[in-house]
Amino acid sequence: MLTSRQVLERPTAHGRPFALPALRHPSVSALLADHRALLTDLLDGLGSPLHVVLPEIFEENIGRLRQAFAEAGAAADILFAKKANKADCYVTSAAALGIGVDVAGAPELVKALAGGVPGHRIGISGPEKDDALHRLAVQHGCLVAVDSVSELRRLAATARLAQRQANVLLRSRTTAQPGSRFGLSAAERHAAVGLCGELSGHISLRGFSFHLNGYSTAERATAANEMIGHCLDARRRGSPSAQLVDIGGGLPVRYVEPQLWEDFLRQNEPAHYHGAKDFNGFYPYGGQPAAQAARAIMAHPVDGGQTLAAKAARHGIRFVVEPGRALLDQAGFTMYRVQQVDDRRDACGYAIVTVAGSSFSLSEQWFNSDYLPDPLLLSARPGAAEVFPACVAGSTCLESDMVTWRKIGFPRPVRRGDHLVYLNTAGYQMDSNESPFHDAALPSKAVIRLGGEGARPRWRLDGI
Numbered sequence: 001m002l003t004s005r006q007v008l009e010r011p012t013a014h015g016r017p018f019a020l021p022a023l024r025h026p027s028v029s030a031l032l033a034d035h036r037a038l039l040t041d042l043l044d045g046l047g048s049p050l051h052v053v054l055p056e057i058f059e060e061n062i063g064r065l066r067q068a069f070a071e072a073g074a075a076a077d078i079l080f081a082k083k084a085n086k087a088d089c090y091v092t093s094a095a096a097l098g099i100g101v102d103v104a105g106a107p108e109l110v111k112a113l114a115g116g117v118p119g120h121r122i123g124i125s126g127p128e129k130d131d132a133l134h135r136l137a138v139q140h141g142c143l144v145a146v147d148s149v150s151e152l153r154r155l156a157a158t159a160r161l162a163q164r165q166a167n168v169l170l171r172s173r174t175t176a177q178p179g180s181r182f183g184l185s186a187a188e189r190h191a192a193v194g195l196c197g198e199l200s201g202h203i204s205l206r207g208f209s210f211h212l213n214g215y216s217t218a219e220r221a222t223a224a225n226e227m228i229g230h231c232l233d234a235r236r237r238g239s240p241s242a243q244l245v246d247i248g249g250g251l252p253v254r255y256v257e258p259q260l261w262e263d264f265l266r267q268n269e270p271a272h273y274h275g276a277k278d279f280n281g282f283y284p285y286g287g288q289p290a291a292q293a294a295r296a297i298m299a300h301p302v303d304g305g306q307t308l309a310a311k312a313a314r315h316g317i318r319f320v321v322e323p324g325r326a327l328l329d330q331a332g333f334t335m336y337r338v339q340q341v342d343d344r345r346d347a348c349g350y351a352i353v354t355v356a357g358s359s360f361s362l363s364e365q366w367f368n369s370d371y372l373p374d375p376l377l378l379s380a381r382p383g384a385a386e387v388f389p390a391c392v393a394g395s396t397c398l399e400s401d402m403v404t405w406r407k408i409g410f411p412r413p414v415r416r417g418d419h420l421v422y423l424n425t426a427g428y429q430m431d432s433n434e435s436p437f438h439d440a441a442l443p444s445k446a447v448i449r450l451g452g453e454g455a456r457p458r459w460r461l462d463g464i
């Protein structure tokens, strides 16, 4: 007799697992189609999992975003949010292309400087920074997003000792998300602006920033408009250099076709997952591309009709934008080697594929969620075409170490020694939760430059 758990784990009436193919940049497709032997050698030689990072696509994303702001008539400085990927190659690309870097703390700041990004192009946005980080920020002329009046006082004291001025953004809570743990309340902001005036020998108030959860372009535009108001107020109160509005990160990324994403959400149910896992929510994988979202923010009507970009231009406001995920869109993927296949199709309708490595190298657990785009199956030998439902497990001793809880409809049976490729993993997936659990080495990152049509791809290990 079946237990209720077994019933839950059986495939539903819909039968086949839902296919959610990941969108692919043409260069990624070309690499997978034409240079399979190189990828296999790298995975064999450097170990599983292996992260492949593609700085040329990162550079292309910078160009696209720059163009979006320029076409919207907005003056904007792009700072790459370094937290989204630890690879040094992206910082080097940022320095080469003349964009800045947004860092949360001293180790990221050091990496940004070592990668060649000048201090005046570095923003520091971690909450309640300590004095050591303040000292570095002041020495290098970085832009510091200050979270509280007490942090502002500490920063001013540090700048006074160094006989310099600190460049400051006042991070302010927005009307839409007044409960955010980041930033100043209206009363605190009022006090901080007054203090900036009093401490003008050591504090240069450059503008305002905010932290917003979610991907609503309208909400981000409205918050930016509030910050323009704060700049105008600060100028009236004796801080003429208040000219920057930092709209943060949060530009969306499209991983899968939007229609498919809508269909997925309609059909999604716990029976589609190992252990009938019921997730509360997912990243919006079918969202609009980042450049389109940037255009929508800048074109958003504010104050009875004019666009946000037009209002900013009228008041001499320059935007700062801190994309992480968006600049990394398509700029990397992750390969795992299949270590074992436990074929439970007769018992419960799907197999468990165990890969060398763990789910810490494909993080969504921080958000208690699953990385949903289907992995690709690369096999050395062709197999019979037949849908093979399987979830993917890590090779640690934790029951919860699932790389993919969702049952994937692989196009043929998965075999030991096959490779799985998770596409578009550079933004947060690769390394934000990586762990040396079980004394495992952290996965390598192979930087591949494709070099254009007909060229031989060049690879090296990441590092400065």
Ligand SMILES: Cc1ncc(COP(=O)(O)O)c(C=O)c1O
Pocket: 081, 084, 102, 125, 211, 248, 249, 250, 251, 322, 323, 324, 325, 326
């Ligand atoms: C202050 C700040 N800037 C930028 C980002 C980057 O966000 P995203 O990767 O969604 O663009 C974050 C994300 O947490 C952030 O907190």
